[in-house]
Amino acid sequence: MQAMLALEDGKIFRGKGYGAKGECYGEVVFNTSITGYQEIFTDPSYAGQIVVLTNPEIGNYGTNAEDNEATRPYIEGLIVREFSRVSSNWRSQQVAEEYLEQFKIPVLADIDTRSLVRHLRDNGVMRGVISTIDFDPDKLIAKARSIPKMDGTDLAKVVTTKHPYVWEVGERSHEPIAVVGVKDEPPRFHVVAYDYGIKQNILRKLRGEGCKVTVVPAQTPAEDVLALKPDGVFLSNGPGDPEPCQYAVDNIRRLMGRQPIFGICLGHQLTGIALGGKTYKLKFGHHGGNHPVKQLGNGKIEITAHNHNFAVDPDSLPQSEVELTHMDLNDNTLEGMRHRNLPLFSVQYHPEASPGPHDSHYLFKEFTKMMEEWKG
């Protein structure tokens, strides 16, 4: 099957089509992770985005139920160099192509993905269309230009859960290679997690650290959250631009100081705004599993998983209240902060990894410690 990518700046790529027949629209971003394509497919933060994977060999180990980050893929479309027709792994249950087809996700393969990535690196992320039905460049380019811009759109309320629910699965029970002797902690805390597009591994981590987690919709008022008598509140990752999510900002403001708060990614950006700061859009974002982040406190470095197009501008924060805790060593973006006197901290990157290195798991412990102390 033939397939074509058209970018809003008029650039065209022709390749082979896999997965679903049809068309998809979105902001084209690249991810440099070597492993973890399935987690990327199913990460709700990718809503509204077409993902280019820089690792040229994709699909090799198939897909399985355990490695999902959500109940379905959220990427709009996938672009790869080589898409494996077979899967080989003891945990594989379905070939990647079937999996994506089942959810109507088109795949463009066999193109010079490296040149596409270089194009995005130099010119910034841009909107694009993948089509396996329409091969008229001009039409496609026009379509690309007509896609709503990511900046200014609130996608959190699109992907969030409709109803609250309680999460049960821990992470340990989930390890592919069972670590002898280690068990999930019995629940000691009750955490209410705002779902702006939450990844399941965050829930598994929280559960693994001994938290009973109640997941609530993005727009749940702070009062209702407090009514659940949580020991702490978690602000999840999610897609899109933080700016328009005013409701979330207001709720966070009302929760600050009332309960220990831990935010990740979009949750971190919203916290930044709640603290009076500003966010801005990065040229081509951070998407990968190899970013060095420095803990400004002790100088230790952790290799971390990133997936963000926006970031909090450190200079816009009230330094008297906010302490900067983490920084990206590649480009000095702010990656983490903590309130000087309230029980509140957040990170821009993904300590839950999945995909990515586990160096930052300690943050979940810090959250439980914070709740411990708060309980007194």
Added chain:
Amino acid sequence: MPKRTDISKILIIGSGPIIIGQSAEFDYSGTQACKALKSEGFEVVLANSNPATIMTDPELADRTYIEPLTREYLEEIIRIERQLSPSAGFAVLPTVGGQTALNLAIELADGGVLEKYDVHLIGANVTAIKKAEDRLVFKDAMQRIGLDVPKSALVNNLKDGLEFAGKIGFPVIIRPSFTLGGSGGGIAYNREELMEVLARGLDFSPVHEALIEESVLGWKEFELEVMRDLADNVIIICSIENFDPMGVHTGDSITVAPSQTLSDREYQAMRDAAIQVIREIGVETGGSNIQFGIHPQTGRMVVIEMNPRVSRSSALASKATGFPIAKIAAKLAVGYTLDEIRNDITRKTPACFEPTLDYVVVKIPKWQFEKFPGADENLGPQMKSVGEVMAIGRTFKEAMMKGIRALDTGKRVGGSKIEPKILTQRLVTPHPERLAYIQYALRQGHTVKQLYKMTSIDPWFLYQLKEINDMQLELEKHPMESVPAEIVREVKRHGFSDGRLAGAWRLQGQEKVRHLRKKLGVKPVYKRVDTCAAEFESFTPYLYSTYEDEDEAAPTPKKKVIILGSGPNRIGQGIEFDYCCCHASFALRDDGYETIMINCNPETVSTDYDTSDRLYFEPLTLEDVLAVCEHESSSGAPVGVIVQFGGQTPLNLSLPLKAAGVNIIGTSPESIDLAEDRKRFNRLLEELQIPQAPGAMVASVDEAIAGASRVGYPVLVRPSYVLGGRAMVIAYDEESVVRYMKEAVEYSHDRPILIDHFLEDAIEVDVDALSDGEDVVIGGIMQHIEEAGIHSGDSSCVLPAVDIPAKLLDKMREYTFKLARALKVIGLMNIQFAIPRTNGNGNGDKVYVLEVNPRASRTVPYVSKATGVPMAKIAARLMTGRKLREFLPEFIERRADLDTGHCYYVKSPVFPWNKFPGVDTVLGPEMKSTGEVMGVADNFGQAFAKAQIAAGQKLPTKGTVFISVTDHDKPHVAEVARKFADLGFHLVATAGTADVIEREKLVVERVYKVKEGRPNVVDLIKGERVHLIINTPHGLEPWFDEQAIRRAAVNARIPTITTLAAARAAAEGIAALQRGELKVRALQKLHAERTTRTV
């Protein structure tokens, strides 16, 4: 953490001679370490016995000791260095010199040497090394941190071994402690095998210990390259997946980076384990290599081993990712933390990150069993390959196909019919040719499923091979005339070589295919290896070809020189040639050229991205080289190509390249061809009136018989087309000539057999010379210790010559000058001469030319180090039109050879016998050594002794010498025997030899030959009653006796000398040892003692 200020002097220990399991990768890591530490302002001292290395270049360290790598000599070096700077902070870096350096570090520590001279280990401490190297301690450590390992027990005797094997059940793995490359290791499927393998294993282990281990044969095998700094930051540089499952040593496995068949969860679990391991073992700084096994059905993960040092795999990982592990490791060792070091390639990001790849890398080993008849060719836990190639492609398929053609085997795959039984067997037992058999099986219609059953190779890899096969079948559907452009492009994107296309279309040569591609606009682009999958801009043109849209290697307008490397390491074409290529690059870079390297050997310095201005990591085939040449010429800038430095591989390309319009600089391809072409070369020698052993070229048995009797027995018979003295034999009678013609090698009129009169009892001499076409300067006249008949690469030689009459030296000079001018040599040339002894003391007055190589030779680095003149650098400059007078005017005036000062420099070879138990160790005209060492002293005996010690031959200073020589040697044996008697040795000899010795009134004990009765020689050897063996082989097929003797000697590690010449030298060496001299000298000091131009 900033640089440590409490250290100012650092001793780097190299890895010594090239051996199987320890190759050029340690020259690469050592060189990087030297450069890094010097640039940090440390006083760098280097110890390495291998003169062929780049790391032993005088510029790279403040003081370079080319001395034996033994505890005694290192202690002496440390003593002197401590004297030179009594109060300096003095450290030893043992982690860039392979297992050799690591083991020595332990010896120095345990022997109290470090303490005595207040020297500290950096990079890894003794406890960490021991914890990682002692397999049992290591396993305990792993279990402590909750990691799984194969069940095992450490044993030091057969009984315990059998008992434990009984418990866990066969097959079991046997792994001796403290050996490298798995020496002495093996798999035992039953009691008998266990007894044999275990006995050998215990013998190989310096501590007489071996591990008996549960077999995880057929599991998936992985490696992670890990780095840690003093602030406890840990990063993974690269994941490597073995194509061949557990059971085949990683050094013998095809390996792939990054890992292809692990999901993120599985990979991260392995990453977590690796980090736990390096912390638990306590490697504070630097790189380590950790190996894992994973059960393909259950996912059970076991830790196999850790190497607390840079390794073959870390060199591969460095080349695969662009992250220079050894260089960074050196900086970490002196206190820097990862975030304080920049990434050279992106410049703005720190070294503290994990490289990500947007291409696939495949490494394929190269074996040379054809050189070791009788060796067990099956692959197992002990490494047997002599070299490797790496290939980069955008997909596994492309990389694999590039790798296969880079191997340079000259073999066609899938040719003849193979019967099912053989095929199955070939597929089931790992074997160098297995890949070819898999391809054949696929073509025969075997399914991936069937193949997985037989090979346990991951189905994903097998499926890729199947897709390659499908592509091949598709291609064959289209005749060349009507093939659509898409198909050609598709095929090239699968990594098919033009040669393969030509094959599919039954074409002679690839030219037509090349033209077709051009017509259809199917040509490669070049992409960069940049550590970051293009996320950041890259500033180092480290390039690979692929069939994609965008090119990232726009050529510059600068004038360029392209240097062709030598490809995979192999016997006869090793690191020496990489040395020459690098020197050419360094010199011409200084002269303002843009230097461009093409090579495919990941172990080497030449494939370090900062050795040349541009690096093309490409196979050295006509297609790939030509593509680069055309690409680089497209800027219109002048481009010159150097083929002289990479050994035979690039030399073979010179004519076709020239025919394709490439500008080859230096000696013309025609001259090169002339020197290789027997008929024309003979004519030239006749014109120049230079004697040569009479020879004949034959293409049938009858011609052979006639030819042999015409040139006169004994004769040297060999095929005309093979190199490195392959398939050469010395025949003493018609019968053996006929046998050779019948079985040896296929021959035809375009592939005739050469028959030369064999010059018996002749001194062989190697001459290296520089020439600009007019002036000629001789670099060195090297007298071989073994006589002609032992391949030049396999015989020890000494510089300057010790007992060759001046008039003969002059003859050789005259011939060299004549030949250099006749061949219009511009650059380097090497000539081998033979001087028959008329009466055994070298007074023959005729000098014969054996062969002329109009190229850099194996001995160039050795001569350069002995003379202090960088010959390869000068040669490169001559090729760009500069004149010899600029560099060595006074030598031209005085018509003098380069100066070796007051010292003697002896080069000795090192052999891989211990890797091939059972193989006959006799030397002959076919080269077998893998590496070399150099011994320096102010007298020949001492220099020879040093070289022997460095080569691992411990010459005894007292005890018993066993002597048994051929009738041919008997006239001179007594004189040799006397030398040893005078040195206080007890003499033992076989009947014939004993008779001669007794006639000279010497006391000698008689001993039976093996067949004669017992106790016989072999019993003596096994009973360790003999300490030195002098056994010159009969010219014909070696007797059973001699084989048995030599084999027993190798097992008992008793030095064996196979020529009287070497025996004389050994006597001098032993005399020197008895005088107890133990003197070491820094190269820089030796060179300073003379007046030599530095270039």
